[in-house]
Amino acid sequence: MDEYLDIVDEKSRPTGKTALKSEIHKNGWLHNTVHVWFYTKDGQVLLQQRSHTKEICPLLWDVSVAGHVDAGESIEAAAVRETKEEIGLHISPNDLRRISTQYHEASYFNGAIKDNEFHHVFICELKVPLKDLVPNPSEVEAIKLVSLETFTELALNSSINMHFVESNEGYYHFVNFEIYRELFPE
Numbered sequence: 001m002d003e004y005l006d007i008v009d010e011k012s013r014p015t016g017k018t019a020l021k022s023e024i025h026k027n028g029w030l031h032n033t034v035h036v037w038f039y040t041k042d043g044q045v046l047l048q049q050r051s052h053t054k055e056i057c058p059l060l061w062d063v064s065v066a067g068h069v070d071a072g073e074s075i076e077a078a079a080v081r082e083t084k085e086e087i088g089l090h091i092s093p094n095d096l097r098r099i100s101t102q103y104h105e106a107s108y109f110n111g112a113i114k115d116n117e118f119h120h121v122f123i124c125e126l127k128v129p130l131k132d133l134v135p136n137p138s139e140v141e142a143i144k145l146v147s148l149e150t151f152t153e154l155a156l157n158s159s160i161n162m163h164f165v166e167s168n169e170g171y172y173h174f175v176n177f178e179i180y181r182e183l184f185p186e
Contacts, residue, residue: 028114088134
């Protein structure tokens with residue numbers, strides 16, 4: 001879907017200009033995205049397998065929920081909306097805990113897509129059973145829960161296991177650490 005997004009500055013603040021997502025990716029303009037990582041009280045992380053129809057990284061496993069922030073939309077509202085759209089789960093902005101904003105730059109298809117974006121990263125407790133989630137087939141191929149230990153192993157071996165996007169290994173370790181700290185505060 002080619003929705004309108006805000007073009008943002010180097011601090012992820014909207015500039016007042018908007019463009020279609022396709023134009024933003026073609027020109028490499030800065031824009032905002034959300035990442036929501038769901039975890040359970042017993043130390044599991046929800047992973048999403050990207051749909052086989054996705055242009056970028058089809059069938060690789062990744063963040064529980066992710067998506068672009070629409071023009072004029074708040075970061076938290078985008079996180080709530082994307083969660084409902086991708087896995088059919090209703091959450092409140094109060095359920096989210098922001099852990100980071102990270103700049104991500106990537107190029108795909110010989111520079112045809114220039115993805116220069118800020119990931120606004122949240123963690124959120126998953127309070128329903130996996131069977132109650134309803135993955136959107138245009139976005140999500142499959143979902144699964146893995147232990148924090150398995151999450152670490154998958155990230156460490158991402159260069160050989162074709163499970164995750166290999167270049168994101170450090171990011172996955174950061175998220176794992178933040179979930180661990182949430183579950184086991186010092």
